[in-house]
Amino acid sequence: MKHDISLMKSILGKNFTKRNRFTRQCIGESIIALMGNKAFEDITISDIVKKAGVSRMTFYHYFQSKTDALNSYLHEIIELYLEECSRSIGIDTFYDAVHIRHAFLFFDQYAAFFLTLAQANLHSLMIYAINEYITKLVAPVYPRSVYELYYYGGAILNVFLSWEASGKKETIDEIVQVLCRCSNIDV
Numbered sequence: 001m002k003h004d005i006s007l008m009k010s011i012l013g014k015n016f017t018k019r020n021r022f023t024r025q026c027i028g029e030s031i032i033a034l035m036g037n038k039a040f041e042d043i044t045i046s047d048i049v050k051k052a053g054v055s056r057m058t059f060y061h062y063f064q065s066k067t068d069a070l071n072s073y074l075h076e077i078i079e080l081y082l083e084e085c086s087r088s089i090g091i092d093t094f095y096d097a098v099h100i101r102h103a104f105l106f107f108d109q110y111a112a113f114f115l116t117l118a119q120a121n122l123h124s125l126m127i128y129a130i131n132e133y134i135t136k137l138v139a140p141v142y143p144r145s146v147y148e149l150y151y152y153g154g155a156i157l158n159v160f161l162s163w164e165a166s167g168k169k170e171t172i173d174e175i176v177q178v179l180c181r182c183s184n185i186d187v
Contacts, residue, residue, distance in 0.1 A: 031048055
């Protein structure tokens with residue numbers, strides 16, 4: 001699958017540029033940090049901009065709401081993942097043990113973010129981001145049913161969250177074997 005920046009712009013919207021990525025990431029990371037002490041619904045835009053060190057005008061330049069900011073941060077992580085894949089293992093395929101392992105290792109860097117969303121019952125944000133990635137970037141390239149792709153993405157997310165929440169008791173290779181066995185993928 002050839003990485004196409006215009007496809008990521010269609011997912012992320014008009015505000016997607018490398019130049020303003022840092023600001024958007026700071027805002028997303030600030031929300032997650034605030035969620036360590038406050039329920040998501042109790043966090044105000046004032047709390048976010050103060051923590052991120054940006055103005056309200058900057059926040060509203062990029063986002064309409066704090067949920068929009070979290071969605072954008074999820075997409076930023078996906079974009080970073082795509083960039084990393086294209087540099088290291090390629091993105092010509094994704095339905096194999098190498099990519100599953102790589103995904104777990106990459107997203108492990110953001111475990112606190114994903115676990116915070118899960119603990120706040122914001123699973124729908126994660127599923128929506130995965131489904132959007134699958135619909136816009138994967139489905140047009142891979143000859144599989146979109147339902148199979150949704151199943152695969154949801155399974156990886158659920159296993160990843162459970163593995164992280166349980167303290168990663170199994171090795172990454174044990175997790176990859178489980179996912180490959182369940183998805184009929186050669187190890």
